[in-house]
Amino acid sequence: MKNKKTLVLGASENTARYANMAIHKLLSKDQSVVAIGQRAGEVEGVKIQTKQVPFTNIDTVTLYLNPTRQRDYYNYIISLAPKRVIFNPGTENPEFYQLLRSNNIQVEVACTLVLLGTGQY
Incomplete structure (x- = not known):
């Protein structure tokens, strides 16, 4: 079922970070994962990019960036044309x-870990 690709934005090698936990959980559920973070690194074989890479076939973007930091990614995320963007707790952003x-991208205010844990992802 590795057809739906998720971009974890705000990825971190720090195992205490929710973005890190989300990468592990997505992989355990057989989801394809790509990641962008402040620092380059790797989580369970997923390389953390530091630039806005023109990924293709992104189904979901899950955000782990505060609203101020999201601004730098507005156009980038829209250019990826994902089906949905998940705003995890602390990332809520009505402007975005x-x-x-307005670009026909579904907004979901939820916790990726909860969605995966309850089979609603």
Whole structure:
């Protein structure tokens, strides 16, 4: 079922970070994962990129960036044309919701870990 690709934005090698936990959980659920973070690194074989890589076939973007840091990624995320963007707790951003919806991208205010844990991902 590795057809749906998820971009974890705000990825970290720090195992205490939710973005790191999300990468592990996504992989355990057989999801394809790509990642972008502040620092280059690797989580379970997934390389953390530091630049806005023009990934293709992104189904979901899961955000682990605060609203101020998200601004640098508005156009980038829209250019990827994902089906949905998940705003994890602490990343809520009504300004960005509107922008995404006007580009026909679904907005989900939820916790990726909870969605995966309850089979709603």
